Each structure stands twice: as C-alpha cells, then as structure tokens.
Amino acid sequence: MSKTLGPVKRAFAPWTDSAAKPAIEFRNVTKSFGDFVAVGGVSLSIYEREFFSLLGPSGCGKTTLMRMLAGFEEPTSGEILLDGKPLAGVPPYRRPVNMMFQSYALFPHMSVEKNIAFGLRQDGMGKAEIEARVKEMLRLVKLEPFAKRKPNQLSGGQRQRVALARSLAKRPKVLLLDEPLGALDKKLREETQFELMDLQMDLGLTFLIVTHDQEEAMTMSDRIGVMNHGKLVQIATPAEIYEQPNSRYVADFIGNINLIEGTVAALPGGGTRLEAPAAGLVVETDQAIAGGSAGVASFAIRPEKVRISLDRPAGALDGVNMIAGEVWDIGYLGDVSIYRVKLANGAVMKATVANTTRLVSRPISWDDKVWLSWSRDAGLVLTD
Numbered sequence: 001m002s003k004t005l006g007p008v009k010r011a012f013a014p015w016t017d018s019a020a021k022p023a024i025e026f027r028n029v030t031k032s033f034g035d036f037v038a039v040g041g042v043s044l045s046i047y048e049r050e051f052f053s054l055l056g057p058s059g060c061g062k063t064t065l066m067r068m069l070a071g072f073e074e075p076t077s078g079e080i081l082l083d084g085k086p087l088a089g090v091p092p093y094r095r096p097v098n099m100m101f102q103s104y105a106l107f108p109h110m111s112v113e114k115n116i117a118f119g120l121r122q123d124g125m126g127k128a129e130i131e132a133r134v135k136e137m138l139r140l141v142k143l144e145p146f147a148k149r150k151p152n153q154l155s156g157g158q159r160q161r162v163a164l165a166r167s168l169a170k171r172p173k174v175l176l177l178d179e180p181l182g183a184l185d186k187k188l189r190e191e192t193q194f195e196l197m198d199l200q201m202d203l204g205l206t207f208l209i210v211t212h213d214q215e216e217a218m219t220m221s222d223r224i225g226v227m228n229h230g231k232l233v234q235i236a237t238p239a240e241i242y243e244q245p246n247s248r249y250v251a252d253f254i255g256n257i258n259l260i261e262g263t264v265a266a267l268p269g270g271g272t273r274l275e276a277p278a279a280g281l282v283v284e285t286d287q288a289i290a291g292g293s294a295g296v297a298s299f300a301i302r303p304e305k306v307r308i309s310l311d312r313p314a315g316a317l318d319g320v321n322m323i324a325g326e327v328w329d330i331g332y333l334g335d336v337s338i339y340r341v342k343l344a345n346g347a348v349m350k351a352t353v354a355n356t357t358r359l360v361s362r363p364i365s366w367d368d369k370v371w372l373s374w375s376r377d378a379g380l381v382l383t384d
Contacts, residue, residue, distance in 0.1 A: 029078035053217035056227035098172040104163035137165035301379030303352040322373035
C-alpha cells in the first residue's frame with residue numbers, strides 16, 4: 001500500500017481490479033421487520049483496508065445493514081461474507097468485527113484505561129499483555145495523561161477517543177462506526193475526521209462508517225454508498241459521487257445543487273440541448289445522453305460552477321448557458337458567499353463566489369440585476 005502526504009489520500013482502488021477479493025460481501029441482503037422492508041436486496045463488496053461510508057437520510061437502512069454485519073441482526077434473506085466465509089449463525093462476540101456506537105457506551109464507573117481494557121479481560125488476555133495493549137491504545141489516541149480519569153471528567157472529543165481506543169484494542173479485522181462524530185462540535189469534528197483517516201491508514205484496518213453527514217463521508221471515504229429507502233442507489237468515490245451523480249436524488253442529496261427541469265434532445269454534432277421555456281433558459285452541454293433520445297430531464301449544476309456578473313457575459317451564445325435574474329439573498333460564510341438569484345419565472349438559482357480578498361463591501365449586492373452563466377462542461381444532464 002503506497003501512502004502520500006497532504007490532501008491526496010493514497011493510490012488505493014482495489015475495486016477496479018477484477019482479481020481483487022472483497023473482505024466483506026453483502027449478497028442480495030434483505031431485512032424486514034414485519035411488513036416494513038428496512039434493507040431491500042443490497043449487494044455490496046468492501047475491500048481490505050478500505051474506508052467505506054454508508055451515507056443516507058435517517059431511516060434509509062444504513063445502520064440496519066451495519067448491525068447485520070456486526071451480528072446484532074440476522075438477514076431475512078441473502079448472505080453476508082467476511083473473508084469469503086458466511087457469517088450466518090456466528091454470534092457477534094465470535095466475529096472479528098468491533099462496533100463503535102454513536103453514544104460511545106462507556107462504563108461511567110470505570111477509568112479510561114479500564115474501559116479500554118474491558119473487552120481484553122473478557123477475552124481472557126493475560127495481565128501483562130492487557131497493560132501493554134492499553135498503553136499502546138492510549139498513545140495511539142493521545143490520551144496517556146487521562147488514563148485514570150472517569151468518562152464524566154472528559155470532554156466529548158476525549159470520550160469519543162476512549163470509545164475508539166476500546167474498539168481498536170481487540171484489533172478487529174473490521175471496525176464499524178455508527179455516527180461516531182455526531183456528538184462533537186463542528187471544529188472538533190473536522191479535526192477528528194483527519195485523525196480517523198490517519199489512524200485507519202496507520203493500522204491498515206477496514207473501516208465501515210454510517211453517517212448522514214455528507215461532508216464527513218466526502219472527507220474520509222475511499223468510496224461512498226448512497227442509500228435511499230433500503231437500497232444502494234450509487235457506489236463510487238467521493239469525487240465521482242459529487243461530480244457524476246447518477247440520479248436527481250444523489251445530485252440533490254450530496255452538497256448544494258441547482259436542478260433545472262426541461263426537455264432534452266441530442267445535438268447533431270454530439271452533446272445535449274435542454275430547453276426550459278418556463279425559465280427562459282437553453283442549456284447546451286458536451287455530454288451525450290443515452291440513446292440520443294429526447295425527453296424530460298434535469299440539468300444539474302453546482303453553485304460554485306455558476307459565474308455571476310453585473311454585465312452580460314461577453315462572447316456567450318445568445319440565450320445559451322446564461323440567464324438574467326435579481327439577487328434575492330446573500331449568505332456570507334467567510335470563505336465564500338452564496339448568492340440566491342431569482343429568475344423571471346420565480347425560480348431561484350444559487351451561485352457561490354470565493355471571497356479571495358478582504359473587502360467588506362460587495363461588488364454585487366441585494367436587488368442587483370445580474371447574469372448567471374456557465375461553461376458547457378460545468379453541469380450534467382440527468383434523466384433518472
């Protein structure tokens with residue numbers, strides 16, 4: 001496994017290798033509770049040393065899928081394999097899998113070191129080996145000075161690290177994390193995301209995390225599985241999920257997006273034309289639509305790919321990939337400003353502008369008449 005420094009994670013993509021064998025396999029797994037289908041026919045392969053995120057809204061089935069892997073629930077149908085071996089009938093304590101719960105589930109009457117040692121004692125490990133393992137875990141999560149403290153004497157971030165150390169102490173093949181950072185404040189959550197990434201790479205473990213936080217999944221994951229109503233609707237790398245969503249649902253769920261409904265048709269020289277008469281807009285892209293057929297579709301474009309200006313864009317084709325509007329709202333976030341622009345038909349489009357200078361006043365302000373424009377490769381036509 002090769003590592004790189006800086007923001008690029010690593011050259012790691014076993015899912016592109018047809019000879020690679022998955023560490024975890026869900027084969028057409030379904031889980032029903034009475035008449036309610038929580039997970040419906042999910043097939044998924046996760047590879048050794050992969051950091052995989054299950055992402056979706058509450059109730060979409062992601063935690064149920066994880067609990068079946070941990071052994072807390074049994075599939076109604078289908079099978080789950082770990083290293084090629086079926087897990088059916090194997091109790092949770094016999095699986096080389098550990099789960100870190102959202103609540104952390106620490107023992108309040110035990111010190112930090114005793115919380116970490118608990119599972120090792122349950123397994124009958126020798127005293128000297130337990131002490132060495134606990135010291136190793138404390139060093140790993142940077143909690144050596146807090147070994148004798150009780151959970152109520154720790155901050156939320158420190159309790160999260162204790163729970164992580166306890167989960168890692170038994171050296172599982174797979175670590176399952178259920179909304180592990182939900183109790184942390186925004187800044188600490190961002191810091192902990194990178195710490196988890198570094199820790200996972202150093203230990204060489206397989207991590208499966210359940211989250212509804214898109215930013216969390218995008219930051220940490222090698223791949224993301226987006227779930228909706230018990231089904232996996234797209235599995236891809238964070239960049240592919242963001243830039244190449246396969247449906248309106250995924251495009252709308254991940255990050256900010258402008259979705260413009262219209263009628264599409266293939267262009268003679270290649271590419272696609274979408275006409276949205278209600279908005280007074282024509283979109284042309286270099287993207288070829290499947291089968292070259294006409295029909296109703298959506299043009300999806302991220303706000304940061306939309307240019308906003310007071311003057312009509314020079315050199316643009318008349319009425320193509322540009323539209324006039326009025327600034328309705330401005331959200332100032334420090335690093336960027338989000339402009340909500342009301343179009344003639346009442347619809348609203350968003351444009352994001354990076355605040356690259358320290359100007360307090362804005363060149364574009366409320367109620368200004370503005371133009372929005374974008375390049376031919378900035379957006380995506382979605383037919384699903």
